[in-house]
Amino acid sequence: MFRRIGNWLEDRSGLGELIGPVMSHLVPRGSSWMYVFGSATLFAFILQIVTGIALSFVYVPSSSQAYESLKFITQNSALDHFLRSVHYFGASAMILMVGLHMLRTFLFASYKYPREASWMSGTVLLFLTIAMGFTGQILRWDQTAIWSVVVGAQQAGYFPLIGPALARFMLAGESLGGQTLSQFFALHVFVFPVLIGALLGPHLWMVIRNGISEPPKRGKPVDPKTYRDEYHQLLEKDGVPFWPDAAWRDVVFAVAMIVVIVGLAITLGPPHLAAAPNPTNLDTHPAPDWYLLWYFGVLALIPHAITPYVIIGGPAVVFLVLFLMPLFARHGERHPFRRPWALGVVAVVVVSIASFWSLATWEPWSPRYDAKPLSAQVIGNVSAEAQHGAQLFHDKGCIECHRIGNDGGFRGPNLTYVGNRLDAKELTWRIANGGYNMPSFAKILSAKELRARRPSGRRARFVSGRSLEATGRAPPGGRCPR
Amino acid sequence: MTDKPTSPTAEGGAPEHGPAGDPSRRTFLARVSIAAGGFAALLVGIPVLGAVLKPMVQKEPRVWRKVGTVNDFTVGKTVAVDYQNGSTKPWAGVTGRTAAYLRRDSQSQFTCFAVNCSHLGCPVRWEQSADLFMCPCHGGVYYSNGDVAAGPPPRPLARYPVRVRDGDVEILTTPLPIDGRVPPAS
Numbered sequence: 001m002f003r004r005i006g007n008w009l010e011d012r013s014g015l016g017e018l019i020g021p022v023m024s025h026l027v028p029r030g031s032s033w034m035y036v037f038g039s040a041t042l043f044a045f046i047l048q049i050v051t052g053i054a055l056s057f058v059y060v061p062s063s064s065q066a067y068e069s070l071k072f073i074t075q076n077s078a079l080d081h082f083l084r085s086v087h088y089f090g091a092s093a094m095i096l097m098v099g100l101h102m103l104r105t106f107l108f109a110s111y112k113y114p115r116e117a118s119w120m121s122g123t124v125l126l127f128l129t130i131a132m133g134f135t136g137q138i139l140r141w142d143q144t145a146i147w148s149v150v151v152g153a154q155q156a157g158y159f160p161l162i163g164p165a166l167a168r169f170m171l172a173g174e175s176l177g178g179q180t181l182s183q184f185f186a187l188h189v190f191v192f193p194v195l196i197g198a199l200l201g202p203h204l205w206m207v208i209r210n211g212i213s214e215p216p217k218r219g220k221p222v223d224p225k226t227y228r229d230e231y232h233q234l235l236e237k238d239g240v241p242f243w244p245d246a247a248w249r250d251v252v253f254a255v256a257m258i259v260v261i262v263g264l265a266i267t268l269g270p271p272h273l274a275a276a277p278n279p280t281n282l283d284t285h286p287a288p289d290w291y292l293l294w295y296f297g298v299l300a301l302i303p304h305a306i307t308p309y310v311i312i313g314g315p316a317v318v319f320l321v322l323f324l325m326p327l328f329a330r331h332g333e334r335h336p337f338r339r340p341w342a343l344g345v346v347a348v349v350v351v352s353i354a355s356f357w358s359l360a361t362w363e364p365w366s367p368r369y370d371a372k373p374l375s376a377q378v379i380g381n382v383s384a385e386a387q388h389g390a391q392l393f394h395d396k397g398c399i400e401c402h403r404i405g406n407d408g409g410f411r412g413p414n415l416t417y418v419g420n421r422l423d424a425k426e427l428t429w430r431i432a433n434g435g436y437n438m439p440s441f442a443k444i445l446s447a448k449e450l451r452a453r454r455p456s457g458r459r460a461r462f463v464s465g466r467s468l469e470a471t472g473r474a475p476p477g478g479r480c481p482r
Numbered sequence: 483m484t485d486k487p488t489s490p491t492a493e494g495g496a497p498e499h500g501p502a503g504d505p506s507r508r509t510f511l512a513r514v515s516i517a518a519g520g521f522a523a524l525l526v527g528i529p530v531l532g533a534v535l536k537p538m539v540q541k542e543p544r545v546w547r548k549v550g551t552v553n554d555f556t557v558g559k560t561v562a563v564d565y566q567n568g569s570t571k572p573w574a575g576v577t578g579r580t581a582a583y584l585r586r587d588s589q590s591q592f593t594c595f596a597v598n599c600s601h602l603g604c605p606v607r608w609e610q611s612a613d614l615f616m617c618p619c620h621g622g623v624y625y626s627n628g629d630v631a632a633g634p635p636p637r638p639l640a641r642y643p644v645r646v647r648d649g650d651v652e653i654l655t656t657p658l659p660i661d662g663r664v665p666p667a668s
Contacts, residue, residue: 064575146577147604150658151619154603157660165538167660172537174657177578178571179537280564280581282597282605285618299602300620304634307601365621365633369607397612401621411621439623439631444613 026239027246028214028231034108035212037101039250040257041129042200044094047258048132049193051087055080059139061185063178066141067276074270085265091133093261095291098129107346109334110213113224116326118210121203123322128196130291135188137289141181142274147286149180150279158311176279211235212246216334224331285366294353297360304436364410365437367400371408378405389452396444401437412438542568544667546645546652555586555651560608560626562597568655582642582653583608583615585626592651594644595628596659600637603658615639636662643667 010016058080060069073080102122105111111119134152138145153167172179211231240246271289275281288296302310336343373394379387393399401411418427428450434440441450547565555561564581571578583595595615597605604619614631615624623632628639640659643666645652654667 062573062575063577064573150598150603153658154598154601154660164660164663167658168540169535169538171658173540173569174542175567175569175580176574176658177567177569178574180577183537276576278576278579280562280576280579282562282581282607284605286604287619296619300634304636307634308636311602366618367616367621367623369609369616369618395611397609397614397616400609400612400616434632437621437632439614439625443625 022208023243024241025208026235027212027242028234029238029240030215031212031246032215033249033253034104036250036253037097037104040254041094041097041101043254043257044090044097045196047090047261048087048094051083051090052189054083055087056189061181063181066139066181070140070273074273081270082265084270085268086261088271089261089264091136092291093257095129095133098126102126103346106342107336108213108216109339109342111326112222112332112334113227113330114210115206115213116330118203118206119326120323121199123319125196125199125203127319128192128199132188132192133289133291135184135192138184139188140271140273141277143277143281143284144274144286146176146277146279147284148288149176151286155311158308216336218335218338221333222331293360294357297356300365367397367411368409369400371399374399374404374407378407385452392445392449392452396441542657544568545655547655548650548652549584550651551649552646552651555584557586557588560585560610562608563653565653565655580655581605584644584651590646592644592646594642594653596640596642598640598659599635600639600662601635606639640664
């Protein structure tokens with residue numbers, strides 16, 4: 001009975017005829033676990049579509065009400081709470097998988113002939129995925145989200161010529177307002193997913209057309225003249241059908257991924273909702289979600305003078321280099337051990353991102369608004385003037401960037417033992433003049449106050465105490481430690 | 483991108499040469515179809531794009547908003563104030579408001595600073611005792627007059643037009659100062 005219905009459907013639709021060859025097409029033997037990340041990205045995307053649609057049943061994309069609906073989703077309904085968690089960890093997984101997929105493709109040089117266009121479409125898909133992440137974070141529409149819109153608009157504003165217009169587009173107006181969230185909702189829910197889908201079609205089709213790249217062999221470079229013939233010979237001699245010989249790994253990995261996502265969603269719950277969105281609440285500290293956090297660190301630490309160029313130029317150059325790379329490296333060795341530069345680039349990029357990322361998790365460059373005044377223990381038994389200096393160290397904000405003992409910020413040098421490095425005159429000079437990352441306090445402090453922060457003696461311990469403030473950040477050379 | 487599928491599944495593909503008809507007519511019909519389709523796409527596409535992209539050029543009305551009376555502010559003090567934007571969409575809720583820092587310089591003189599750091603737009607924080615604006619995001623610091631004191635900001639804090647009228651302090655609603663430029667009050 002079912003068979004008859006199936007036969008009828010197949011006769012009228014021919015869908016099996018269409019899909020059959022796709023499933024059974026031959027792939028090179030030895031396509032190992034390294035090849036599962038692309039399909040995992042796809043499964044994560046599907047998971048995002050499903051959970052995203054479900055969330056849209058309850059979410060209210062309105063600048064004034066979205067936060068309330070999010071609170072409802074998070075607090076009042078166990079199932080919606082679960083959905084939101086899964087959607088968040090699914091997004092994280094998708095970004096992670098797309099990164100691994102790209103890393104594998106690059107290390108195996110699978111972007112070479114004839115798969116250049118696969119890589120190029122993949123580059124666009126990567127940026128679209130990040131755009132989905134960013135717009136998704138905005139839909140959370142809390143304090144962090146609205147300020148992220150402002151930060152995003154300000155970044156877009158650095159674009160030459162059309163910067164301000166781009167910024168207005170991001171804000172959907174001249175400043176935050178009623179249209180801002182509606183627009184991000186449209187981008188996140190319609191525009192970007194449709195673009196991803198539209199590119200995913202050709203991206204997947206090209207896998208069928210050009211085949212999965214065979215695992216690289218040392219001393220077997222790609223020669224565009226002979227590659228396709230050799231590939232087909234390889235398949236005929238030693239190929240296995242994609243389904244199920246190769247696909248089972250994709251399935252197992254994707255299932256494991258989804259189990260992990262659901263597990264994390266249940267145990268950790270959805271991402272933290274910051275305070276209600278309020279552009280007049282200035283006690284806020286916006287930061288992007290984890291996958292862009294490292295870039296936030298980059299922007300804090302690059303030399304200030306080149307910042308305006310890097311903000312737009314950096315991502316633009318990265319995109320262009322990635323996008324065009326296969327056109328300039330169409331042939332040659334594929335094995336990573338025969339491509340030391342490629343390995344080096346991967347190592348540098350991975351280490352850099354990891355370093356910026358770990359720094360950005362504690363933001364040493366951010367002033368510590370909440371630093372408490374130095375404790376009596378730290379200040380020690382000193383003259384009244386030095387006591388006054390310690391007070392100024394706190395009141396004048398020095399402590400927000402400098403550390404003495406275990407108190408204070410990290411932007412400037414630790415001043416616990418500054419008395420060992422600088423004498424009173426030098427300290428005064430530094431405090432008064434400031435530096436690259438330190439304000440000049442010449443106009444802020446009176447002459448008397450300036451004196452107060454000077455160490456009265458050379459005793460290293462406290463010197464710091466009062467002096468500290470002074471010290472400001474200015475280590476010789478005037479460069480702020482990171 | 484222009485790959486022609488080589489799979490044998492296409493039964494319904496247009497034959498290159500049919501049994502009848504002349505090729506020039508066929509070319510003509512193809513061109514007319516493409517042109518007509520393109521026309522229809524533009525007919526709808528241009529207004530659609532226009533609607534979607536209009537925030538890029540649309541100007542919002544600029545309005546003077548009262549933030550208090552002169553006597554609410556102390557000479558030499560900087561405080562945060564807020565007011566309704568020029569845009570009047572009621573569904574903006576609280577996001578339709580803007581904050582600013584207002585300093586009373588003298589009896590009748592006020593200066594109004596944008597709260598947005600000129601680096602990336604994060605809200606700077608006025609530290610009264612330190613006499614500095616500090617930014618939480620990347621450590622930008624400004625003096626009390628808005629000049630850059632330290633850190634990555636490329637420009638001083640933007641200033642919004644502010645005036646005193648009949649004893650009221652009024653700030654002119656102003657677009658977010660993206661590139662630091664603030665259109666003057668007209």
